[in-house]
Amino acid sequence: MTQAAEMLRTYPGDLAGVDRKALAACIDECFTCAQACTACADACLSEQMIAELVKCVRTCLDCADICDTTGRVLSRHTGYDANLTRTMIQACLTACQACGDECERHASMHEHCRVCAEECRRCERACRDLLATLG
Secondary structure, three states: OOHHHHHHHHOOOOOOOOOHHHHHHHHHHHHHHHHHHHHHHHHHHOOOOHHHHHHHHHHHHHHHHHHHHHHHHHOOOOOOOHHHHHHHHHHHHHHHHHHHHHHHHHOOOOHHHHHHHHHHHHHHHHHHHHHHHHO
């Protein structure tokens, strides 16, 4: 059981019909993706041909910030605002799509971009799965 799943299990209030498994998976993927994107941006800064990676660095850092914030928002349940939550998840999904696309452009030359793109796709799927359960 992941930390997010364990914390959801212990939450004393009602989660208003939210699928706890999908929620825990999305929280986990958001934080994992934030780390992968941060590490990828840092690795890009260490590459010889950094000028070609400027957009990748920016996209990774934006995605990391959005994923981290989304994971934190999804970890709070008291006073739940469904519209805000859906908007955050959609923003995260969009950021992961953009970052995954950008990193895929560099994946054949930079292993860290391949790894990051794969994680972005996993987070994107987790966001899409959670959105589907929210209705």
